[in-house]
Amino acid sequence: MSTAATTETKPAAPVIEKIKVKVDGREIEVPRLTADWSGKLTPTTMIQACEQAKTDVPHYCWHPQLPVAGNCRMCLVEFGAPAMGPDRKPVINPDGTAKIAKSPRPAIACATPISPGMDRASA
Numbered sequence: 001m002s003t004a005a006t007t008e009t010k011p012a013a014p015v016i017e018k019i020k021v022k023v024d025g026r027e028i029e030v031p032r033l034t035a036d037w038s039g040k041l042t043p044t045t046m047i048q049a050c051e052q053a054k055t056d057v058p059h060y061c062w063h064p065q066l067p068v069a070g071n072c073r074m075c076l077v078e079f080g081a082p083a084m085g086p087d088r089k090p091v092i093n094p095d096g097t098a099k100i101a102k103s104p105r106p107a108i109a110c111a112t113p114i115s116p117g118m119d120r121a122s123a
């Protein structure tokens with residue numbers, strides 16, 4: 001009888017890049033991808049980044065264990081992203097920080113994916 005040990009090799013977990021975003025003036029690092037309700041990796045949304053920053057965003061139709069509906073609009077947040085110059089490089093403030101171009105309209109935090117340098121201002 002052969003008693004060879006079977007060594008199952010699990011597939012390596014994917015390395016998920018972390019990106020820096022600002023929530024209420026605090027810079028935090030969040031993973032670019034987060035597992036959704038079905039376990040599939042999807043882009044991290046603003047509401048998930050705010051949860052990691054321990055900042056409450058009022059919400060009604062969003063639940064982490066359900067698909068995103070995005071119907072109620074209760075989670076509207078103001079946000080901005082780094083401003084780009086004509087040379088497609090970020091515009092830098094005199095103090096060395098990136099200039100943030102505020103979005104003209106609020107967005108629903110439960111369905112808006114984060115991007116590097118994004119700044120979520122207020123609910």
Ligand code: FES
Pocket residue numbers: 058059060061062069070071072073074075076108109110111
């Ligand atoms: S929680 Fe309803 S639209 Fe975001």
